[in-house]
Amino acid sequence: MSTTFSSFIPPKRILMGPGPSDVYPQVLQALARPTIGHLDPQFVALMDEVKSLLQYAFQTKNELTMPISAPGSAGMEAVFVNLVEPGDKVIVCQNGVFGGRMQQNVERCGGVAITVEDEWGKQTSLSKLQEALEANPDAKAVAFVHAETSTGVLNDAEALCKLAKEYNCLTIVDAVTSLGGSELKVDEWQIDAIYSGTQKCLSCVPGLSPVSFSPLAIEAIKARKTPVQSWFLDMDLVMGYWGKGAKRAYHHTAPVNSLYALHESLLILKNEGLQESWKRHQTNHLSLKSGLEKLGLELAVDEQYRLPQLNSVRIPEHIDDAEVRAKLLNDYNLEIGAGLGGLAGKVWRIGLMGCASNQKNVDYCVNALNDVLK
Numbered sequence: 001m002s003t004t005f006s007s008f009i010p011p012k013r014i015l016m017g018p019g020p021s022d023v024y025p026q027v028l029q030a031l032a033r034p035t036i037g038h039l040d041p042q043f044v045a046l047m048d049e050v051k052s053l054l055q056y057a058f059q060t061k062n063e064l065t066m067p068i069s070a071p072g073s074a075g076m077e078a079v080f081v082n083l084v085e086p087g088d089k090v091i092v093c094q095n096g097v098f099g100g101r102m103q104q105n106v107e108r109c110g111g112v113a114i115t116v117e118d119e120w121g122k123q124t125s126l127s128k129l130q131e132a133l134e135a136n137p138d139a140k141a142v143a144f145v146h147a148e149t150s151t152g153v154l155n156d157a158e159a160l161c162k163l164a165k166e167y168n169c170l171t172i173v174d175a176v177t178s179l180g181g182s183e184l185k186v187d188e189w190q191i192d193a194i195y196s197g198t199q200k201c202l203s204c205v206p207g208l209s210p211v212s213f214s215p216l217a218i219e220a221i222k223a224r225k226t227p228v229q230s231w232f233l234d235m236d237l238v239m240g241y242w243g244k245g246a247k248r249a250y251h252h253t254a255p256v257n258s259l260y261a262l263h264e265s266l267l268i269l270k271n272e273g274l275q276e277s278w279k280r281h282q283t284n285h286l287s288l289k290s291g292l293e294k295l296g297l298e299l300a301v302d303e304q305y306r307l308p309q310l311n312s313v314r315i316p317e318h319i320d321d322a323e324v325r326a327k328l329l330n331d332y333n334l335e336i337g338a339g340l341g342g343l344a345g346k347v348w349r350i351g352l353m354g355c356a357s358n359q360k361n362v363d364y365c366v367n368a369l370n371d372v373l374k
């Protein structure tokens with residue numbers, strides 16, 4: 001190991017994998033601004049703006065909308081530790097890696113996870129969910145992943161929530177990859193608890209997890225018989241710092257500069273407009289699809305539920321997956337993702353997320369793949 005150390009200068013990559021995605025230059029500039037105190041009145045004013053901008057991004061009026069000071073997995077934990085008590089039954093839909101993590105969260109909270117399983121690469125089936133709801137009238141919640149990053153599938157969040165509500169269940173949604181990239185309407189679709197990440201379609205730095213809880217979810221938290229087992233993620237305590245009004249109490253030292261960055265990326269989203277952002281992700285996805293098809297490559301997910309921001313591409317036979325990805329990274333500074341779990345070696349995952357979703361990147365990626373596959 002070297003005994004001399006110097007500053008780390010990262011290579012300039014183009015991030016077209018499953019995340020993190022490229023970060024807007026304005027967001028990196030915001031990150032580099034001087035740190036101020038996390039109880040400074042000016043910082044508190046910024047926190048209020050972050051909450052309003054997140055309400056816009058999530059399309060919600062939920063008061064309890066804020067970023068957790070840790071990545072998407074912490075947002076996931078925040079939702080489950082607050083809503084699931086020992087013995088609670090939660091129906092968890094699984095059609096990829098991240099549904100599996102939801103199940104583990106339920107079980108670690110002492111809850112009982114009833115799984116609704118669909119093949120990886122297919123959508124969660126409404127009829128299977130209905131069967132599970134019929135068979136488990138005492139279920140407290142239904143949980144599912146909106147955008148399954150491991151496969152490139154968009155689950156029908158609106159229909160899944162509508163069905164769950166017919167059985168009086170709370171709805172828990174993973175929107176780590178969907179927020180900002182796919183249509184998402186928290187209030188209209190009756191989502192009770194949702195978590196996301198900053199490093200995908202928001203094109204912010206990794207390390208924060210926006211969450212939102214509906215009034216019904218708050219009621220469920222207030223009705224708990226046992227204290228939330230996580231001190232750091234207990235929403236009641238967190239809200240002492242993030243809640244309304246000028247009087248905020250210290251809970252933990254907020255990641256001040258990362259919050260400048262999130263504010264900047266949400267401003268960019270607001271200025272572009274949500275609808276425009278969803279449309280841009282779709283347009284660039286279609287352009288990538290047509291470029292890949294010209295190379296003889298095909299997408300692995302059915303057209304009607306393909307994610308525009310995460311494209312699973314079948315790896316042709318006799319092609320060495322790892323060699324292609326290594327060549328793209330080393331010779332083209334281009335990162336694309338490998339398949340996960342059962343899809344390892346079978347698909348590449350090409351992300352077009354946030355500011356990385358643009359025509360220049362589509363062309364660059366298609367041309368680089370063309371060269372490398374020759």
Ligand code: PLP
Pocket residue numbers: 018019071072073074076098145147148149150174176177197206207
């Ligand atoms: N859920 C989904 C759908 C994801 O894609 C990811 C990360 O890729 C996570 C949860 C976990 O987020 P993080 O890696 O920020 O902890």
